Structure formats: structure tokens, C-alpha cells
Amino acid sequence: MKIEIDYDALKESVKSLIVEDDWIISNMSNVSSFIFGEVNDLNWAGFYIMRTGRLELGPFIGQPACVRIPLGNGVCGTAAALKSTMLVPDVHEFPGHIACDENSQSEIVVPIKYMGQVVAVLDIDSPMRNRFGEKEQLFFEYVAKEIERVWDKEINK
Numbered sequence: 001m002k003i004e005i006d007y008d009a010l011k012e013s014v015k016s017l018i019v020e021d022d023w024i025i026s027n028m029s030n031v032s033s034f035i036f037g038e039v040n041d042l043n044w045a046g047f048y049i050m051r052t053g054r055l056e057l058g059p060f061i062g063q064p065a066c067v068r069i070p071l072g073n074g075v076c077g078t079a080a081a082l083k084s085t086m087l088v089p090d091v092h093e094f095p096g097h098i099a100c101d102e103n104s105q106s107e108i109v110v111p112i113k114y115m116g117q118v119v120a121v122l123d124i125d126s127p128m129r130n131r132f133g134e135k136e137q138l139f140f141e142y143v144a145k146e147i148e149r150v151w152d153k154e155i156n157k
């Protein structure tokens with residue numbers, strides 16, 4: 001039976017889970033765990049954070065992953081370089097895809113921006129080909145916007 005996810009309900013939960021006064025790493029950790037628990041058929045959910053001009057591994061749920069991704073490399077580095085969501089139905093067809101978990105078949109990466117600059121990316125992997133469609137894209141872009149909402153507070157602490 002196909003599971004229908006109520007993304008509107010998940011959005012409400014994400015909104016209350018991300019608390020402006022909490023540390024950004026705590027917010028990212030809880031969001032990773034929430035996504036992994038609520039969205040079916042995922043094998044990795046988490047963040048890479050921009051540090052000294054490249055992406056570095058942030059809070060996540062899943063198998064241990066590569067720690068550094070240069071801008072423009074892999075799906076994550078491409079999303080960060082292009083400042084736009086990358087929806088990859090089949091990772092084997094994405095030139096330069098970085099296989100951290102060889103179970104991954106499809107992937108979506110959404111950049112998180114602060115003052116026009118990419119400060120992190122949200123990365124979600126699935127062991128199913130074609131797992132992510134428009135509904136998922138809109139949901140993960142909402143999650144990214146919610147992290148953006150508290151980023152300002154974080155860096156001005």
C-alpha cells in the first residue's frame with residue numbers, strides 16, 4: 001500500500017520543532033531526526049554546513065558520510081554552487097555523485113541561504129529510485145526556509 005504523507009501536518013511540526021532561541025546545531029539535529037522518522041524510504045537525512053569555502057558534515061541521521069565536499073562537487077556541492085535545489089531521480093545518472101552510502105538511489109539537496117549566500121544544504125537520500133517529487137521538494141524547501149528563519153539569530157548571537 002502506498003503511504004500518503006500529510007506534508008502540511010509535517011510542516012506544522014517542523015515549524016514548532018525549530019526554536020529561534022535554540023542552538024542552530026540542536027535545531028538541525030532535531031529536524032534531521034524528525035524527517036528521518038516521518039518520511040518513509042530514506043536512508044540519510046541531514047545537513048552540510050559551509051565552512052571556509054566548502055561544505056562540511058553537519059547533524060544527520062544515517063550511515064557515516066564524507067566529511068568535506070568542495071563547492072561544485074557531487075549533488076550537494078552542485079546545489080550550493082548553483083544556489084538551487086537539486087532533485088536527482090537516479091543518482092547513478094548524476095555525473096560526479098558522491099556515494100557515501102551505496103544504498104542511495106535518489107537524492108534531493110536544498111540550499112539554505114543567509115543574505116543571498118549559501119550557508120548550508122539540506123541533503124536527503126533514498127534507497128528507492130525516483131523517491132522525490134514535487135510534494136517532497138516543496139516540503140524540504142519549507143524545512144530549509146525554517147532553518148533560514150533562525151540562522152539570523154544564530155550568527156548574531
Ligand code: SME
Binds near residue numbers: 069075077097101
Ligand atoms: N551524495 C552526496 C554526498 C553526501 S551523502 O549523500 C550523505 C553528493 O553527491 O553530494
